Amino acid sequence: MTNPQAPQTCDLLIEAGFVVPVEPHGVVLEDHAVAVDGGVILAVLPIAEARARYAPKETVSRPDAALIPGLVNAHTHNPMTLLRGVADDLPLKVWLQQHIWPIEAAVISPAFVEDGVTLAIAELLRGGVTCVNENYFFPDVQAATYRRHGFRARIGLPVIDFPTAWAKSDDEYFDKAGEVHDQWRGDPLVATAFAPHAPYTVNDANFERVRMLADQLDLPVHLHLHETAQEVAQSIDEHGQRPIARLDRLGLINDRLIAVHMTQLTEAEIHLCAERGVSVVHCPESNLKLASGFCPACALARAGVTLAIGTDGVASNNDLDMFGETRTAAILAKTVADDAAALDAFAALRAATLGGAKAIGFDHIVGTIEAGKQADLACVDLSALETQPLHHVVSQLVYATGRHQVGDVWIAGRHKLRERVLVDMDAAGIVANARQWRERIAAVRTS
Amino acid sequence: MTNPQAPQTCDLLIEAGFVVPVEPHGVVLEDHAVAVDGGVILAVLPIAEARARYAPKETVSRPDAALIPGLVNAHTHNPMTLLRGVADDLPLKVWLQQHIWPIEAAVISPAFVEDGVTLAIAELLRGGVTCVNENYFFPDVQAATYRRHGFRARIGLPVIDFPTAWAKSDDEYFDKAGEVHDQWRGDPLVATAFAPHAPYTVNDANFERVRMLADQLDLPVHLHLHETAQEVAQSIDEHGQRPIARLDRLGLINDRLIAVHMTQLTEAEIHLCAERGVSVVHCPESNLKLASGFCPACALARAGVTLAIGTDGVASNNDLDMFGETRTAAILAKTVADDAAALDAFAALRAATLGGAKAIGFDHIVGTIEAGKQADLACVDLSALETQPLHHVVSQLVYATGRHQVGDVWIAGRHKLRERVLVDMDAAGIVANARQWRERIAAVRTS
The missing domain is CATH 3.20.20.140 (Metal-dependent hydrolases)
Structure with missing residues (x-):
């Protein structure tokens, strides 16, 4: 038997001002956290409870953001x-x-x-x-x-x-x-x-x-x-x-x-x-x-x-x-x-x-924030002028949020975008390469 | 007579990778500058020519951006x-x-x-x-x-x-x-x-x-x-x-x-x-x-x-x-x-x-980048991944640019947004105030 007091280790705890799990439908969870281990969502629960229950290797805290399924x-x-x-x-x-x-x-x-x-x-x-x-x-x-x-x-x-x-x-x-x-x-x-x-x-x-x-x-x-x-x-x-x-x-x-x-x-x-x-x-x-x-x-x-x-x-x-x-x-x-x-x-x-x-037949693994699904997640900052005042979280997400307000993204629990920075991609190199393609395509068009 | 060699002083020279003046229609000017004095546009001209002709108090250089009318x-x-x-x-x-x-x-x-x-x-x-x-x-x-x-x-x-x-x-x-x-x-x-x-x-x-x-x-x-x-x-x-x-x-x-x-x-x-x-x-x-x-x-x-x-x-x-x-x-x-x-x-x-x-009857003073009009201008960064490759400047501005790519804004020659920062407004204070209104309005709705 595990000791009910001993916190469970996990890879990642994401704490957000709001979690919109999509399933159940129509729900916005305030001050909730998502615990992730081995790329999989373990639980969606209030932050205070999560801190008591889990000993995460990493905690990401985003009090002004909404966490949504990728x-x-x-x-x-x-x-x-x-x-x-x-x-x-x-x-x-x-x-x-x-x-x-x-x-x-x-x-x-x-x-x-x-x-x-x-x-x-x-x-x-x-x-x-x-x-x-x-x-x-x-x-x-x-x-x-x-x-x-x-x-x-x-x-x-x-x-x-x-x-x-x-x-x-x-x-x-x-x-x-x-x-x-x-x-x-x-x-x-x-x-x-x-x-x-x-x-x-x-x-x-x-x-x-x-x-x-x-x-x-x-x-x-x-x-x-x-x-x-x-x-x-x-x-x-x-x-x-x-x-x-x-x-x-x-x-x-x-x-x-x-x-x-x-x-x-x-x-x-x-x-x-x-x-x-x-x-x-x-x-x-x-x-x-x-x-x-x-x-x-x-x-x-x-x-x-x-x-x-x-x-x-x-x-x-x-x-x-x-x-x-x-x-x-x-x-x-x-x-x-x-x-x-x-x-x-x-x-x-x-x-x-x-x-x-x-x-596309992936709903058994992604599409909602639910225990057992892959941790494919996006964290959207709502503190910007453009999404204030915050009367309704999901209205802001759909009707007022620009994609540049996405701060963090995880796929299968791996951090892919961290505070707007691509974790393992060379953004400058990608832009430089796109510029080379521009020249090649321009050459085709004038030839 | 003024000396044709002596550069003319002016308040501001904005150098941009592209200037889209709107009038004449359908034109994109590459590597052009806009000279501004007393809040008014003096000239729109190639950067090299502008550097020879003007002695600006301030130069703003945005080689990766398009300058458009506000x-x-x-x-x-x-x-x-x-x-x-x-x-x-x-x-x-x-x-x-x-x-x-x-x-x-x-x-x-x-x-x-x-x-x-x-x-x-x-x-x-x-x-x-x-x-x-x-x-x-x-x-x-x-x-x-x-x-x-x-x-x-x-x-x-x-x-x-x-x-x-x-x-x-x-x-x-x-x-x-x-x-x-x-x-x-x-x-x-x-x-x-x-x-x-x-x-x-x-x-x-x-x-x-x-x-x-x-x-x-x-x-x-x-x-x-x-x-x-x-x-x-x-x-x-x-x-x-x-x-x-x-x-x-x-x-x-x-x-x-x-x-x-x-x-x-x-x-x-x-x-x-x-x-x-x-x-x-x-x-x-x-x-x-x-x-x-x-x-x-x-x-x-x-x-x-x-x-x-x-x-x-x-x-x-x-x-x-x-x-x-x-x-x-x-x-x-x-x-x-x-x-x-x-x-x-x-x-x-x-x-x-x-x-x-x-x-609205303001076209004699704004709406295009032309000499004699007020310097109401917006400078839009096009170097982001999201607007690459850059095959067509105006297509990117209309079909692919997010408003967060606006870097600088001037009204009547006054710099109002500088590299995404509001020059003379307290953004944090405005957000804090919006949050207070949220509470007041929520109180009305539940009363």
């Missing part, structure tokens, strides 16, 4: 961070065909992917994000880069009907997908998903192959879906069905599906998604900037669909700011639903944390 | 900054009648106005804003507070059909308006405007009195207009006309009018506004959060209407972040116009600077 960015193309602002304010076709694709064709390489992901990780950590759902070429390089930086990620295994720098044929896409999946199976931080690009770039046979393999390997399917009205019209032209109906015919409308964008939805489609357990990743700023349309976020959430939030790629957004994205999701939902009570602050924060974790 | 927040209720997040996610009527109005009734006073405006000024300066168009009670206290802090403001003189803490009768509203106007006439920083509250709170007689006095005193008229569908429907019920038609009958649809919100507009109304020289202040985040609707910002701008941007009050927004607001305006305009090229980055920055200055 944010989950549920849709990214992080290598494209190197293309931030390279082309904006253009119709989608011109943007892709005259700018993004020619640049990518000239610069895409393992080095581009590694450097883009590294820049993205630094930006994400400085903004309280601890996990991404990634979607780009060279998933092998991505996985290694996230792992090296101790960052949690679900890595998409791309499938697309035409040859790219990553693979030249259908078989090569699937073979390489299998290899990357094999290599990272069982990793504590990095997992994989199938990432067929979109309904208009993947044929029926490839979708069926994705479905079969995803079932066999028990993987999610990460897919751009119903992003634009044009996509829906084109599908009706080519397949005689809207994309969701076509995917249903192919057996993909199920609880493996992570459906990204979803700006064009009928009532029946919303209810089908709810029934089948489809998760939806809402990327409001990308949808607005590319004039794609409005995702009915509130209607989806009210129907029972798991709602997650993603920034989309930096080439179209142009940042990885999940505070800004969550805020946009929360305010846009109200006008789209014609209801000022739609997607309230607690619901929006939930979508940005637990919603993302659920969508 | 942002103009064209619609605020800054005393309400003390109500940040006090009630959110509620239908407008519940929000006003059960939360905001009871709290205001209990706490509104000259001290509330002074302290709210002071907190707002600190927040605005830290976000690159140098000028506001203000709309609240106790304009006398507001004017004195802005003036004391050397902040530029157009102060609304409230007119509303019911008694408030500021005035008890129609005559008292107009008498006090005249007094406040008289007191500040000719001030270099603070001017006034009439601010009849809204079509549903001001009767025809009071609107006619506003029109007559605004003509006599040569003042703008700052008005919430066509904010919601309900406002339009109510006007048709009560007056048999939409609010714009009613105001046209009353002689107010003209180039004095600063029309705020404007989410409900017909084609004909857009063209009427363009013809008559009405300015529109777009408050996209407030409109979204209160589920008011979408202002057709791009259609207005394309019709030739002067488009300005405002945050609205912090009780409904919940911040005074003009970087965020401008970004939201730029991305939302694209989906509303169904055109990804709508309100491009240069046009959005123009709306947030020169557009605001024009709307």
Whole structure:
């Protein structure tokens, strides 16, 4: 028997003015602490009690801050961070065909992917994000880069009907997908998903192959879906069905599906998604900037669909700011639903944390601050002028906080950002490297 | 004759990696300097040339930053900054009648106005804003507070059909308006405007009195207009006309009018506004959060209407972040116009600077970086990870920059923010005071 008086050793005790655990829903715990050991949350309890119960190797005290689950960015193309602002304010076709694709064709390489992901990780950590759902070429390089930086990620295994720098044929896409999946199976931080690009770039046979393999390997399917009205019209032209109906015919409308964008939805489609357990990743700023349309976020959430939030790629957004994205999701939902009570602050924060974790199948390990989960945490300073007076903690977090107010971030209990400083990344080197990419990309554009 | 070789003395030379003057439109000047003397911009010229031509008393060198005109927040209720997040996610009527109005009734006073405006000024300066168009009670206290802090403001003189803490009768509203106007006439920083509250709170007689006095005193008229569908429907019920038609009958649809919100507009109304020289202040985040609707910002701008941007009050927004607001305006305009090229980055920055200055009748003195104008300037660091690589300066400013990247701000040549530090304001004292207001307001709410 252990002595009830003897404090228990643990790696870390984080004491915060406020803890917002997300689960239970709608709760703000004042003057609470989170005890962490071996990367895992041991307990969430009042500070005084925590001091009596634990003998931590390290105590981090943040009386003016709110501790929240690390944010989950549920849709990214992080290598494209190197293309931030390279082309904006253009119709989608011109943007892709005259700018993004020619640049990518000239610069895409393992080095581009590694450097883009590294820049993205630094930006994400400085903004309280601890996990991404990634979607780009060279998933092998991505996985290694996230792992090296101790960052949690679900890595998409791309499938697309035409040859790219990553693979030249259908078989090569699937073979390489299998290899990357094999290599990272069982990793504590990095997992994989199938990432067929979109309904208009993947044929029926490839979708069926994705479905079969995803079932066999028990993987999610990460897919751009119903992003634009044009996509829906084109599908009706080519397949005689809207994309969701076509995917249903192919057996993909199920609880493996992570459906990204979803700006064009009928009532029946919303209810089908709810029934089948489809998760939806809402990327409001990308949808607005590319004039794609409005995702009915509130209607989806009210129907029972798991709602997650993603920034989309930096080439179209142009940042990885999940505070800004969550805020946009929360305010846009109200006008789209014609209801000022739609997607309230607690619901929006939930979508940005637990919603993302659920969508990508990580909710058993992250997404809330609960005993037994991984210690993926962000500590947000609320003492700044910009978040005073502090009438309501979660309102401030969602509606008034800038991501620069994130002071500390942990992933699996490892301190990744300490008082705004990246613990084990060379920020100056990353900026210098981004500047070199700027020159290389400028050279491509003028050549 | 002056010796062409002898450098000219001046107060200040600001050297920046980039100067974005806004006028001429679409221009980014690399490695340029702005010379300032007596609060006025003398010249905008290449750094090397500036060093040869001027002998400044002070040189500020910011090679990694962009110097832009100070942002103009064209619609605020800054005393309400003390109500940040006090009630959110509620239908407008519940929000006003059960939360905001009871709290205001209990706490509104000259001290509330002074302290709210002071907190707002600190927040605005830290976000690159140098000028506001203000709309609240106790304009006398507001004017004195802005003036004391050397902040530029157009102060609304409230007119509303019911008694408030500021005035008890129609005559008292107009008498006090005249007094406040008289007191500040000719001030270099603070001017006034009439601010009849809204079509549903001001009767025809009071609107006619506003029109007559605004003509006599040569003042703008700052008005919430066509904010919601309900406002339009109510006007048709009560007056048999939409609010714009009613105001046209009353002689107010003209180039004095600063029309705020404007989410409900017909084609004909857009063209009427363009013809008559009405300015529109777009408050996209407030409109979204209160589920008011979408202002057709791009259609207005394309019709030739002067488009300005405002945050609205912090009780409904919940911040005074003009970087965020401008970004939201730029991305939302694209989906509303169904055109990804709508309100491009240069046009959005123009709306947030020169557009605001024009709307409130300050464009002869501020809104661009041009010789002869007041030196109201903001310097924005672009070296952070979050704005790298730097492919396009104005894209980064509009789509990727956080307001915390504002390093320096000047108003009329006076340094107000220096490397993120408020020069002549006590930030800690302001936060401490906000915390006291939090306790007072909490006491009201539970009493």
